[in-house]
Every structure is written in C-alpha cells, then in structure tokens.
Amino acid sequence: MIANQIMFFLLSAMIIVFSILTVISRKILRAAIYLLFVLVSTSGLYFMLNYQFLAAVQLTVYAGGIVVLIIFSILLTSHISQRFEPAGLKKSMFSAIAALTGAILSIVTILDYKFEATAIAAKEVDMRLIGKSLLSVDYDGYVLPFEVISVLLLAAMVAAIAIAKKSGPAKTQSPTLKQE
C-alpha cells in the first residue's frame, strides 16, 4: 500500500503546487500549461482509483479539449511578451477571502464525513455497464442528462452560427468589394 500512498501524495502535491502556480503566474500561456498539469494529475488520481473511464474522459475533455481550446485562443489573441498586471490589493483580498471560504467549507465537509474502511477492492468498471447506464431510462439511467447535453450543444451550435452570420452583411459593404 505504501507505493499507492506515495503516488497519492505525489499527485496531490502536484495538484496543489500547480493550482497555486496557475493562479499566480503572470504569463497567460504558462498559467494554461500549469492548469493542464493540474488536470492531468487529477486524472492520475482517477487512474489510481481504477476508474479508468472517468480518467480517460478527464484527459480527453479537459486536457485534450478544454486546455487545447484555451491555448488556441491564447495563441490567437495574445503576444508572447504580454504579461498580467499584478492584481490590486482590493482584488487580491477578495480572492483570498473567496479561496479561504471555499477551502474551509470543503475541509469542514470532509472532516464531517465519516470515512469507513472497506475490505472491498476497487472494482474495474466494465465498459458495457457504462454504456448501458448511459442509455438507460431506469432510475439511475443517464439518458435524460445525455439528451439535455445534446440540446445544449445544439443551442451552442445555433448560437455560433448566428454570431458568425451576423457579421456577414456588414462586411459586404466594405469599400474593396464596391470597387469590384
């Protein structure tokens, strides 16, 4: 078990250190990369729990998807020499208070919960089980959230198209096209 503990402490330390670095870094892309490390370490925790599906989802959605998108938008918008201004006193005070409140809340909740040691070894979750519960309409089925997500995606797509379309007519009145 000692190997597991070492891994756990290593991953936790990585999560904490890189979370702090994400917040205090003054270069935007570095912050994004530290965030990537946090997310990858989190998925490492899931792997330790033998819940590989969630770990892989964490990797695809967050590390492979969200962080890539963030980096992409950073690449499009900012220059390499750009740096954040150090936050003002008021701002940092507020952030500190918010962070402290969150930390205290979660620590209290965790301490409140009675962890019971179980002898059951961590079980590998079967792919079929995940698939079936994702598409089941029973009590613990996920088909409704699944559908809701697809509606949300549809809405996002429509909105994206609408935004892209909106700038269309404005551009057709550009001077060069009149020349043509």
Next chain:
Amino acid sequence: MPFDIYDFTSFTKWIDTSLENAMSPFWTTVTEMAIAGVLFILFYAVVGLFLVYAERKVCAFVQNRLGPNRLGPYGIFQTIADLIKLLFKELIPIKNADRFLFNLAPYIVIIVNFMVLGAIPYAKGLHAIDFNIGIFYIIAVSSMSVIGVLLAGWSSNNKYSLIGAMRSGAQIVSYELSVGLSLITMVIFAGSMQLSVIVEAQRTGWFIFKGHIPAFIAFVIYIIAGTAETNRGPFDLAEAESELTAGYHTEYSGIKFAFFYLAEFINMFIVASIAATIFLGGWMPFHIGTWEGFNRIMDFVPPFIWYLGKTFFVIWVIMLFKWTFPRLRIDQLLTLEWKYLLPINLVNVLIMAFIVLMGWHF
C-alpha cells in the same frame, strides 16, 4: 493451441513472483516499473532510429536513389551518426522566447508518446497496461500531443512557427474526430474497448476481412486521418518546408529538435501499430479458413514478428503517401475532414452498427 508456445503471460508472471519472493511488495512495484521504463526507453530509441533509417531508404528507392550508403553496410549506422551529431550540436537560446515553455514542449510530445506506447499489445502477455478502455485511453492521450506542438510554435517567438502551430492545431483537433470515429466503428464490431480482447477476437480472422466493407472503409479512413494526425505526408502543413521552412520547430536545434523529429516517427509507429492491432489482427498470425498445414506454419512465426511485420507494412504505406503526393492547403485539409471523411465515417458507423445488430458477420 500451437502458438501458445509464444505466450509471455507465464514468463511475466514468473518474473513477478520471483521478485515478490525476493523483496517487499513496494520494491517489487518499483523494480517492475523500472524494468518496464528502461525497456520502453530502449524500444523507443531503437524504433525511432530504425524508422529514420527506413524512411530514408524508402524515399531513396522511390526516388531512384540509393539513400544512406556510407556508414556501415547499406548505411545502417547513418542515423546513429546523425544522433551523435545532434547530441553535440549547440542548443541555441532564442531571444525573447518563453524559455520554460520552449524547453517543455518537446518533452510533452515525448511523454505523450510513451503513454500511448505502454497501452499497445506487442504479443500475448507482452502488454504493459491492459485497460478495459484501451482504445479510449489511446484516443484520450494522443489528443494531448497537440499541446506540445502548439507550445513549441508559440514560445519560439517566430511567425513561421506560430503559423505552423496554428495549422497543426486545427489539423490535429479536427482529424482526431475521424480517428476516433473509425476506431469506434471497430469497437462496435468487436464489442469491446480492451485491446487484448480485440486482438483475441481476431483469432479466427482479422477484422479487416471479417468486418465486410465498413471495416475496410474504416481502415482507409483511419490510415488517412492517422497520417494527418502525425503531421506527415501530404498533411505536413505544420512543417510545410516550402512555405514555412520548418514550421513549428523552426527555432529548435540540437537534441530538442531531435526529440520532435523522433516523436514524429514514433507517432507514425503508434498510428501504424494501432491500425495493425485493430484492423490487421495485432500479433495474431495469418490464417486461411481450413488450410490446416498452412495455418500451422503461420503459427510458428513468433507473434512479435507478426506484429512488427504488419506495423511496418502500414508504415511503408504511410511513407509512400508522403513521397508521392503534393501537400494539401489548409482549407483543403479541413474540407477533406469535414466534407468527406466525417460524413462517410458517420454513415459507416451506422452501417457497421446495423451489420452487428443483424449478425451479418463471420
């Protein structure tokens, strides 16, 4: 079963038990990890160097040339000499570059490579981690290699690199869809995501033969999309020598450049070995129906050879792509993905699901 003579399960088990007898479970784990790590690093280096050599020879033969022929017989030591040269080359620091990210980028690419290599079955029992979501894991991890490319392009503080990185990003993000969907076609067919189970299911026939036309279409799409994902061949827009000189790794020199270079080849190896595992039966030998004698002979070829043979065949095809076709433009690249590969892929998934549902397969 005759080819169980090449079953490595008992061998690895024996190592495990003998280690456990000798030391505590903690140190057993550490030793096993160390052994696996060293083996993978060796494998990585050998395969990388060999692929560089193979690429040169293939391209030379295609172009009516001899290729490397000075160092050693047929120039086999050429890549080693090149590696030594790259090791001794100066690492040029870039002015105004983000030094930390600049140095980090090649390692991200390499680490992602290692994470995928561990999940590939090389033979029965020679399999570092056999997840029950193996394919999903591979898709998930390989989606991260783009981060290294993006970082390299951005932190070099060079416009060529930046254009290369942006192209590469758009390319990898969109082609991941095709890779994923074509693999999902085969997951539907196999009914499992576990790579060892998929390989085992091909004992009676490779999926490309068993899976009718949809499997073949999925194979073709996978090869195309895989080539695109590795930034190779007609899809090497991120490097685009004639436009961007070297794309995202323009500013890299010495061993850091070598990392990118090696990672590109290992990526190709990974794509080819996944194709071999899922479509061509992995380490399973080639069998023809009821030809008992023929099947017996095939069984005596070690699985590792089968696996490597199939992988290198796919690699050869990918190399021929690179040395035959002109490069695509960025919008054509995206058109190919969104207008051709994706719709075909979706229809293909449907057809495959239908075939599996009706039980119309061997």
Next chain:
Amino acid sequence: MRSIINYLKDIFWGVMSLLKGLKVTASYFWRPGAIVTEKYPENRKYLVMFERCKGELIMPHNDKNEHNCISCGICQMSCPNGSIEVIPKTIDTEDGKKKRILDKHIYRLGQCTFCGLCVKNCPTHALAFSTKFEHAVFNKALLIKVLNKPGSQLKKGVEQ
C-alpha cells in the same frame, strides 16, 4: 440526387488519381534497376568524362616536352575575365635574330568561366580543355597555374 452522385464521383476519381500516383512510386520502389545514384569517390577509377568536357585549361605537351604556344597573346585578349596572362621573353636565336618565345602562360582557374574562346581563337592550337574536374584546393593561390611545363620549348614547325 445529382449532387450526391457528383459527390461520390469526386471521391472515386480522387482516389483513383491518388492510386495512380502511388502505383508509379511503388513500382520504382520494387525496381532497384532504375537507381541512378553515382557513388562518386568510389567510382573514380572507371568514371569516364565526355571528351569535350571543359574541366580546366591545359597546354598539351608532347613527349619531347614541346608545346605549340607562340606567345602571341590572342588568348589573353579574347578572355573576357582576364584569367589568362601570357608572359613572353625575348631570346637570341642561333642565327643571331631576336625571337619572342613563351616564358610563362599563367592561367587563373578561379576566374575562368569556361567560355572556350581562348581555345577557339588560338591560331596554333596550343590550348585545350582537359576533363579533370576536381579543382578543390585549400589555398586559393594554388588556383593560379602556369600552363607551360618547366623547360618546355616551342614545337618545331609552328611559326608565328
């Protein structure tokens, strides 16, 4: 419907054209006979250059160490780059006359553009091109050559 047929047609022709290209390159892969690489330093022994190859300018000498040059200087005049310099000297012949003969025929290989005007214009065919083409030297001064061999003389019968 038509658009779908066109779409499929596009795919078909596209794939066919790609396969055609692959056929050519793959066929060369299996045909090592088509390889044209010359292994240069190794094949030096049996490498035959074309006889007219303009490697460098030489002044042919016969067995008796005689050349054809009468030091008239036409080559020097016709050279567009000033790469030839003819240095004559005057000697007294046996019958007491003064005669202009060649002292040094200096040829600067580094400046030569191999136009061939010197060889063409030479009235006595004293100059020629050799097929030696390996000119790499470590010292630039080595590219300045004296074409007439030491102690060489004008061939009998070649007159001014």
Next chain:
Amino acid sequence: MEEKAKDIITDEQQEYIINIGPQHPSTHGVMRLVVSLKGEFVLNVEPHIGYIHRGIEKMCESLTYPQIIHLTDRMDYLSAHINNEAVCLAVEKALEVDIPDRVKVIRTLMSELTRIQSHELFWASYGMDLGGQTCYFYGLRDREMVLDIFEETTGGRMIVSYNCPGGVMYDLHPNFRKRVKEFIKHFRKVLPEYDDILTNNVIFHGRTVGIGPLPLKEAIAYGITGPSGRASGFSCDVRKHEPYSAYDRVKFNEVLFTEGDSYHRYLARVEEMRESMDIIEQLIDNIPEGPYAVKMKPVIKLPEGEYYQRVETARGELGVFIISDGNKLPYRVKFRTPNFANLSVLNHLVKGFKIADLIAIFGSLDFVIPDIDR
C-alpha cells in the same frame, strides 16, 4: 472562396509581415518577398530584388561581341543556349551574314533541348514547391540525359557557351543523334508518369486550379510572355510570329489556353515539352551537311546603329537590344528578360489568396532569379 477571402482582407487591422527569403526553400534563389499577411491570407507582396545583381548589362559595354555571349549564359541559366543564340542572332543581323542551314538546324535542336530541360526542372521544382518531393528527383533524373547530350557536344552541362557569332563553336558530336533519339524515346515513356504523379493528381488540382487567374487583358498589360502568357491566351510565341533559325521549316503548335490559372501555366509547360519533342523529331534526321560556322573577321565591329532581336526562351520573350557606335565594343546593351517582366504581375496575382497559394503562384510563374537581377 475568392469572395470570402476578399471579405476577410478588408479588415486590415491585424496585418503582419513575414519575410520569405532571401534564403528560403521556395524562392529558388536569393530573392526576398515581403509578405503582408492576415492570418493565412496574403494582403500584399513586395518582391525585393537585386541580391545577385552583377551588372551584366554594364559589363557588356566593356566586352567584345563574342565575349558578351558567355555572360548571357549566366542570366537565365536554364535557357543558356537560347540566350546565347539571341546575342548571336542580333550580331549576325547587324552584320547581315548568311548563316548556313546546318547552323540554323543545330541551334534549333539545341534550343528545343534547352527548353525541354528547363521545363523538366520547372516540373521538378514545382512538384517540390507543392510538397511532392519525389517529383524533384524524377525531373532531375530525366534532365540529366539532356545535360549529358549538352556535355558531350559542347563541353558544358548547364552553362553551355555553344554559340558564337556566325555559327556554333564546335560541330555536333557524332553520338549526338543517337543520344537525342534515346532521350526522346525515354522521355515519351516517362511523361505519362509525370501526369500520373502530378498533372492528374487530385491534390495537385486542388492546389492549382483556379489559383492566381490572369485574364488575357491583364497578361498583355503586364507583358507576361512565354508559357505563363500563353496560358492566359496571349499568343506571344516568337517562334511562330517571327521565326528565327529553323523554326520556319518545322511544324508545331503554339500551346494556348484561356484560363490562365496556375494549373494552366503548369500545363502549358508540360505540353510545350511535347511540342519540343515533335520539333526535335522533325529535325533530328535531316540535319543538313555543311560548315558549322561562317568564318568571321577576327575583330567583329557592328556598323553604327541600333539592333534588336527577340527570341523565345523557356520562360518567355528575351529581347536583346544593342546600340553600336561602330566600335568593337557595344555602346549599350539591354536585355529585355522575361522573368523581370513576369515578376511584375506577382503582387497582382496573389492578393487575397493564402500563403500556400503564394508559393503555388510563385512557382507556376517559373522564375530564375539571376534573370531578374542580371
């Protein structure tokens, strides 16, 4: 597609500039293109020339007429023989010398071989510009055969210096006919392979069809000659309109297209290789006997006056303009080189296209940088 590109480029806020060249794989020499980009779209291209300006025209003023010829080799080094021929024709025109038939046929044969090898190199390097690197080696492999023919007869491979006023320097090598026939046989066999690899390739079509279209009117306005002009339908073949050497006795077609995009500029060159082979086949078996040069005076002096001769090089119309004051040195020599004129259209063509198209258009105009700079 084009419309869309124009839409985007009207917003000129996020413009940035990259330098392509002077050392860049696709400029084929030392030329610098200052490219203004918005994203991948090209807003403006400013060619900076002169990196290998050697002052050839000025140098000519201090050289005699036979000496000028070897300088013209170095302008458009891929049509070296045709450049030589242009000066010789101008000098012969001024002196009103009668050129033997044999010389005319030899010059025509060599010119067409030059054209073939130049277009082969174009094919090779265009393939490489678009990323198909194998094309480069196939093109060079076949070009080597032509260079061998040159070397056997003239002693030079690329820089042939084969012409002199009044004829050619040496007679044809006895093997010439055999080798040329071998080459034509081989080349007719490999040209379909060229088509398989590049011309009919779907990716190549996508990269070149409709890219950088040049209408006929603009082609004439910019003075685009050669295959690039003929792809736009500009009938500008000097060999047809003002036949020199033996072009009046051979039958060949002027390759004309009307589209004028990169693909047709490319196609015009490939088709011209076929036409050139036809010309060579018509002439190779009946090279007239006779002297290979007329005896000229040792010092050539042109009568006072102005002389102009134009020829069709592999890249377009080359004009040689000589002003003579009756001396053995020309008073002024001016070369109207095709590449310099063709370069002027580059900025006009690439506007609104992508940076990858810039390479495709630049390659399809087939520049030889020393010819631009002289």
